[in-house]
Amino acid sequence: MKPIEDVSRRKLLIAGSALIGCAAMPARLVRAQSASRGAALPELVEFERLVAANRILANEDVVDAFGHVSIRDPRDPERFVMSRSRSPAFVEHDDLMEFDLEGNAIDGRGRRPYGERMIHAAVYAARADVNSVVHHHAYGVLPFTITDAPLTPVVHTASVIGSEIPVWDIRDSYGDTDMLVRTIEQGRNLAAALGDNTCLLMRGHGAVVTAENIKRAVLTSVYLQVNADILLRAEEIGRPVPLSAGEISRSAETQFSPLAVDRTWEYFCLRAGVDPV
Amino acid sequence: MKPIEDVSRRKLLIAGSALIGCAAMPARLVRAQSASRGAALPELVEFERLVAANRILANEDVVDAFGHVSIRDPRDPERFVMSRSRSPAFVEHDDLMEFDLEGNAIDGRGRRPYGERMIHAAVYAARADVNSVVHHHAYGVLPFTITDAPLTPVVHTASVIGSEIPVWDIRDSYGDTDMLVRTIEQGRNLAAALGDNTCLLMRGHGAVVTAENIKRAVLTSVYLQVNADILLRAEEIGRPVPLSAGEISRSAETQFSPLAVDRTWEYFCLRAGVDPV
Amino acid sequence: MKPIEDVSRRKLLIAGSALIGCAAMPARLVRAQSASRGAALPELVEFERLVAANRILANEDVVDAFGHVSIRDPRDPERFVMSRSRSPAFVEHDDLMEFDLEGNAIDGRGRRPYGERMIHAAVYAARADVNSVVHHHAYGVLPFTITDAPLTPVVHTASVIGSEIPVWDIRDSYGDTDMLVRTIEQGRNLAAALGDNTCLLMRGHGAVVTAENIKRAVLTSVYLQVNADILLRAEEIGRPVPLSAGEISRSAETQFSPLAVDRTWEYFCLRAGVDPV
C-alpha cells in the first residue's frame, strides 16, 4: 500500500500528461470530429476509465507485459475499444483503438493491435450483457488452468467470479498451436465454452473475465486472483468449504452494489496513482 | 521496509493535511462545541490514533478495499467511533462517525456508514473489557476460515491472539445470506460465539479482533496474520508444535507490556507514514 | 508495478549518470580509439542494453547480490563482455570488461572479474548460436535444482525455456567443491551438459540461460522463474498438464517474435527505470 500523500503527487503528474477527462464536451460532436479527420478517439469518461483500468490491472499484478482489457464502445454496441499492442502499465488515451465485432480495426492509423483481440470480439458478439472484457495471465490463477482442481469461490468478496468457471483447452479443437486465440473462429469457440458464465480459464495460458461494466470487470479480475491464492493455500491445510450457490448469488449482488463497486474502484485507482473517475 | 528518511518526508506531508493532533485542548470543551453545532468529532488523540490505525492496517495488508477498525468513544462508553464507508487506506479525521451500541449513527450528516458496523456495536455491548475492534479479510487468515485446521498460536509474538479462536458460520443460524453481518441480531449472534476470546474467524469471510485499546487491536491483527502464514507453512513440512497454555498467557502479557506495545506502534506508524501518537 | 510517471523521473536521473547511448558514433572509430588508449569499452547500443539487462534482472528478482549476464562482443565473435565483479543492480558502463573465450580479461585495468565467467566463456565457445548468457540463483527456480521434479513449461509465455532442461551436478565430475564453476574445464563440462538446450539447472546453485540475443535472454530468465512458481503451486493442488512439444515450439516462436520481445523489453526497462533502447 502506497501512502495517500504519494498518491496525491502522482495524480498531479498524471493529470499533467495522460488522464485529463473532457466529459463536458458533447460526445456526438467529438465523434463527428474524429470520424471526419481520422483522429484519435474522443476523451469520453468511459475511455478515461479504460486507461485507468489498464494501469490498475498492472498495479494489482493481474497483468504483466501481457494481458488486455476492453470495453464495448459506449457510442456503438457493435464495436469495442482497447489499447494497441502495449503492456497495460503504460497505456495512454492515444493508444486506444476501435474494432468491429470480427476484430477488424476501424481506424488503425498504422498502430499494431493485440493479436488476441478476437477473444474480445467474439465475447461481445455472443453476450449482449457484457460491456467489458479482461484477458490476463495472473500468476495466482494459472495453477488452476493446468490441474483439475476447480476454482470455486470460497470467500464472499470473490463471489462475483460465479459458481462455475469452465476450463477451455485450445488443443481440444485446434491441436498443437502457439496457444493464442488468433482467429474469430477460435474466439467463437472460446465464447461458446464460456457460455453464460462470468469467467473462463484457458489451459496453460490464462483467463477471460467478463462484466456488465469496466469497474466490475476490474473488481472481478482482482478477486479471481485473491480467491485462487486463498483456495490454493487452504488446500494445503485441509478440505476447503466452498460458498453455497445461494451465498454466491446473494453475495455477488452485494459486491456489485454501487457502494461496494465505488469503494473498490476508489481503492484501486488511488493505489495505481490514477484519478478515480 | 521503507527507509527512515522517506518516512520523515511523509510525516511532513500528512501533518499538513490530516493528522494534526490537538491533545492540548480540553476534551470536554471540544465536545460541547461539536454537540452544539452538529460538527465533526473533536480532534482528540484517540481519534488521531484511530485514523492512524486505518492507515497501518492498510499498509500491513491486513485490510484491502474492505475491513474496518473502531474504538469505544473515550467520552461515552455507550458509543463507538469508526470511519464512514471508505477503504481504510484513505480514512481521514472527517470521515469518523459516532454510533450507539445498536449501530445507529449519532450525527450522520448524510455520510454512508459501513454495512457491517453491527459487528462492532454488538461486541462493545457484550464486552465491557473491549475498547477497540477490527474486522478484516486478511488473505493469510482466510484459509483457516474455510478448513477445520485450528489457528493456534505457534510463535510468541502471536500469543496475543489467544489460545482459542472460534470459527463462526453465519449459515448455521441464518442460512444462505450475502455473508455480511447486517443486523444487530446477527451481531449479537457473532458476539455470543466470540465469548471471552480475543479473536473470531468468520467462515468464508474474515475475522474479528478485539482488544483493550487500539494499539493492542492493531498489534493483534497484524500478528494474527503472521501466525497464520507461519503455521500454514509449517504444516507443509511437518507437525507444528503449538505454544502451551502457560506460554500463551505469559507471552501475551509481555507482548502487551507498554514497552512492546510502544515499540510496535512506533514501527507500524513509521512504516505507514503516520506520526506515532 | 511502479507508476509510469515515476519511471520518467528515473529516466532523467539515469540519463544524467550512466545510460547515455552514442549509437550515432561509428563503432569502428570508437573501437580504434579505445584499443589505442586502453580505455573503456565504446558506448555501443549493445553495451547500453547490457547495462539495462543487469538492472532489469535485479529489478525482477532474478538476481540478487550474485548472478551475471553477458553478451558476445558485437565487434568480435571470439570475445564476450560482462561486468566486473559487482551486484547487477549497480552495474554501469564503466564496469564492463571484455574476455576471450577462455575467460581471460582483454583489458582488465585492475578490475576484478566474476569468478564464474568460465560459464559464459565455455558456452560461447560451444554454441555459435548463442549471443547472450545469464547465470542466476533465482529463488523460485532453486527448488527444482535440488529435487527430481522436472522444470517443464506449463504456460505459453514460458515456452521459451524449451522442452528439456538438464540438471547438472558439479559433484558428478569434480567431487566436493565450493560449487562454483572456476575453470574453463568445468565450464566445458557444464556446456556439454547444456547441449543444444536453452536452459540448464545447477544442483544446489542456480541456472544458466542462453539466447540468440540479450532481450531474449532476459525474457527467458524472467519466465523461467514465473514458470517455476506456477508449476510448484500447481503441484500442491493436482497433477499439472505440461505444454506439448508442438505447443512449446510454436509458442516459443510467437514469444520470440519482434512484437512480443519488444513489448516485453519496454515493460522490463520501464519497470527498472531504464531507457528501453
Added chain:
Amino acid sequence: MKPIEDVSRRKLLIAGSALIGCAAMPARLVRAQSASRGAALPELVEFERLVAANRILANEDVVDAFGHVSIRDPRDPERFVMSRSRSPAFVEHDDLMEFDLEGNAIDGRGRRPYGERMIHAAVYAARADVNSVVHHHAYGVLPFTITDAPLTPVVHTASVIGSEIPVWDIRDSYGDTDMLVRTIEQGRNLAAALGDNTCLLMRGHGAVVTAENIKRAVLTSVYLQVNADILLRAEEIGRPVPLSAGEISRSAETQFSPLAVDRTWEYFCLRAGVDPV
C-alpha cells in the same frame, strides 16, 4: 530492488542525519572524551556499520518490530554494543548502548535496553571467535523452529549457516515462560545448546546467528532465510538433496571471502539506502 538513483538520494538524506562516519578521528582520543563525560559512543566505523546492519536487517525482512544485532566492542572484548530497545529500522548512532558480558549497561543514561540482551552477553562470553550476533524472528525461518524438519543448507550461498543448526526449546529447562531469554543463566543455557555452531533456532520464537564480524552476521542472517524458503518449497515437490559436508565448508569459505562479503555488503547497504562503509 530500488533503482540506483533512488539510493543516491537516500544516501544524501541519511548523511545529513545519522550516518556520518569519522574514521579519521583517532579512536583512542574519542574514547577518552566519551569516557570522561559519560557521553554517547564515539563515531567509529564499527558503530556506523552496526547502525547500517540494523537498517539492512529491517530492509531485507529479517527483523520486523522485534529482533536485534550487536557487535563485540572493538575497544574492549569484554563488552558488546547494541541499540537501546527500538525497532531496528529506526536505529541511529545515539541509540547505541554498551554492555558487559553479564548484560549490564555501562552508561545507560536512562535508556531502556532490549530485554533479550542476555542472548548476546552469553554468546560473547562463551565464544571468543564471535564478534557479532543477530537475534531475529524471520518469518521464513520460523516454520523450522516448530517442526522437526531440519534446516539444512541446500544452496551454496547459504552454506555459511553451517551443517548443524540445533533447535533450542526454552521449555526444556525452564517450563512455561514468556519465551524470552531474560536472565544470563538462560542465555548461558542457550549458548551451551549453540555450541560451536553458527546458528541456532529457538522453538516458537526465532533464531540466533553468530559470526566473526558484522558483515558476515548480516550475510548469514539473510541467507538463512533464503535457504529456509527454498528448502520449504522444495519439500512441496520432492525430496531435497542437501549440500555435502565438504561442499558446505568449501562453499562457506568462498562466501566469506572478502570479494563475496564486500559485494554482498554493498548490495545490502545500497538497497537499504545506507552508505556501504
